[in-house]
Amino acid sequence: MEVRFRSRRIMSDFASVSGRPSWTSGVSIPLPCAGSRRRARLLASFALATLLAGCQGGARVVGIGKPAVHVGSTRMGALLLPPEFWALHAELEKLFNQPVVFDPIINGAMIGRQLNDGRLQFAIMSAREFAEISEDARVELVATGLNSAGRPARKxxxxxxxxxxxxxxxxxxxxxxxxxxxxxxxxxxxxxxxxxxxxxxxxxxxxxxxxxxxxxxxxxxxxxxxxxxxxxxxxxxxxxxxxxxxxxxxxxxxxxxxxxxxxxxxxxxxxxEAVPEMAVVASAKADPTRVQMLREYLLSRAKNNAEMLKQLGVSGFGAADETLYADARRLLKGER
CATH class of the missing domain: 3.40.190.10 (Periplasmic binding protein-like II)
Known part of the structure; x- marks a missing residue:
């Protein structure tokens, strides 16, 4: 069981155009007013979600009082954290020794804007979602997922x-x-x-x-x-x-x-032509040390966590080929 000593507020703007963080894995909200059954039920629901999210991984204390690392994706889970990210979430919090929040964003273009602005530090995206990012956005490919054939792209x-x-x-x-x-x-x-x-x-x-x-x-x-x-x-x-x-x-x-x-x-x-697999992307404003830590983990140690790879639907991670993703962008635009 995972022990968490932190409080972070819930933000309820999942589908808003701002796309700001909409949920956290460690939650504290004000106690409901007396007689407010609806707020009491909400409190109970969030507490349950926190407990279930907190059971991912081994016992540990996540960095107290440290700012959260925000990871964007278009996925959303019924209990705040999408099931495909359960094991990855635990690994990232161990890696960074900081709270990690997976923010559900409506599409790749919006993820790109938030990476460019530094509101997201990282993102996990399909090739199509990455192709939706503006070419002017300042982002960096960290790694690419490998399919069941062990390749970073498929025809x-x-x-x-x-x-x-x-x-x-x-x-x-x-x-x-x-x-x-x-x-x-x-x-x-x-x-x-x-x-x-x-x-x-x-x-x-x-x-x-x-x-x-x-x-x-x-x-x-x-x-x-x-x-x-x-x-x-x-x-x-x-x-x-x-x-x-x-x-x-x-x-x-x-x-x-x-x-x-x-x-x-x-x-x-x-x-x-070949289309690349899932991309792990970093904001140009993300801490370079964190970016390198994530890259080294994905390329060298992620293969040791079979459950995480299974949840993500990949067989491992490899170095990202920028040419493949540039071709994907042209394909989306109908230029191929």
Missing amino acids: ALIVANAASDVKTLADCKGRRFAFGPSGDLLLDKAALAALARAGVAPGDLKRELPPISLTGRLNALGGSSEIAKLVAFDGSVPAGVVDEVTYASLPESGGSLLTGASRDQLRVLGET
Whole structure:
């Protein structure tokens, strides 16, 4: 159990345009007025959240009276701290010997503004969220997450039903094509760019009509696994895009409607450019010593905390390639 001796106030502006810190992991609020049942319930809820957040990690005393280190992300948990950050939160407080607050911010652009202003010291972001940051923002890449294949980026594969007559990217013209969620950097933006390089414009694909789609494209919200299943078993969708990590995880044969597609049911037509994985970012105004401490921890010691890596959905961390993230920004803008 973790012992915490600190008081910090709750700020309730999670969705505000200022994006200032909206919750803390160590909480003290004024006692409710007599007879105020609603405030008493709030007090009890915050106390429970504090207890649960405080149980992450071993017994320790976090730096008394020290200012909090603020880490931004677009994630939010039901009990103040998103579950994917539970183990990381404990590790960061040990590393810095200071309170660490994960601030939920509405999007990557707003995270970028707060990093630039120094209101956030660090952030954990997807490649798309990082691409939303203004190019003028003064931020620094600290590290990048590694996927299950141990790589800092992944491509997607353009696939067709192996039994169909779609054998080249050009054959996708006039056909239904399954993309990932609208705006997804890999399964939507990169797929569109790959098709365009092969001479297949968005208007060349069979257009989807409302209510199936508001974009004119078939966007599978379930991502790569759903797309692979559509292409393998829905005769009206002969082609789509599947990320390479998901494709590699499919069984070689034996796919079914119940278990999903197998690789022998799909024909690979081409591939997209690589899109980087999760980014850990620092403000240019963050303490350089802290930035280096975090970088060294992620690159050298984070691999020893299997539970933290599992929660974050990465296999480890590697040095960030600025070129990959610059390419991601251009991809988001449609310049690739």
